[in-house]
């Protein structure tokens with residue numbers, strides 16, 4: 001009775017599965033060798049299902065022979081090999097920048113922006129899901145990574161982001177710079193907290209180092225460089241200027257004028273423009289879906305040119 005119920009549940013799950021199904025059979029040795037079983041295995045293969053072969057050993061009946069279910073470690077290692085073999089970014093190294101940077105005014109105050117880092121984190125996760133070895137350089141944020149294989153480098157200032165990114169880019173195949181880097185920083189940060197008794201103040205600002213522009217200068221033929229542009233007006237024209245100026249392969253444009261797009265949101269609406277000005281416009285989507293679109297375009301850009 002219990003087995004019947006279990007079989008029915010298994011059958012219902014199997015028949016509803018739209019994905020590839022792997023099966024790891026376990027049965028007594030004579031059952032496993034029976035023509036009915038062998039025919040059924042062939043049939044499952046013909047549906048595109050894959051067997052994880054049973055091993056030799058002690059069986060539930062007390063007999064010894066073929067039919068013992070593969071050990072859990074063997075099943076996992078089989079599946080790991082299976083899933084990684086079609087990954088399109090296997091063997092590629094990727095650098096991603098994400099989040100804001102904070103430029104210190106004094107020990108308690110800074111110049112920053114509203115970036116949450118969500119877009120960059122989603123891109124890092126998607127690149128890793130496609131098999132890339134990812135280094136994520138990120139400014140202050142409260143996000144956690146799901147994929148523990150991603151190397152996370154936490155930084156605070158534009159200068160730290162620059163140093164970490166320049167180092168990682170030397171060995172990278174591709175880089176996606178989605179961080180909202182402060183363009184200016186105070187010429188010098190006060191050592192002590194500035195007191196309001198000091199009266200009115202002017203803070204002298206100086207430009208920060210532009211990491212994306214530097215990577216554009218460093219870029220070798222086989223490296224792919226993707227920048228972001230967040231614009232409020234003349235969006236496409238401004239983005240196209242940035243592609244040329246910073247020697248990019250692709251730029252991801254998001255406009256502050258689109259509802260649901262931009263800082264802190266879980267959604268984004270982007271256009272991706274390449275160096276030949278070919279533009280693909282996407283609908284408003286979750287940042288996870290936007291990351292998939294961006295990574296798909298990157299994969300096409302990395303494919304050998306015909």
Ligand code: CTP
Pocket residue numbers: 097158177178179180181182183208209210211212213226227228229230231242
């Ligand atoms: N960027 C960077 N380092 C900086 C400034 C920007 O790496 N110091 C990168 C961003 O991560 C983004 C791209 O440059 O990928 C464009 O950033 P954006 O702020 O839109 O443009 P800017 O080049 O800073 O120009 P402007 O602010 O004048 O539009």
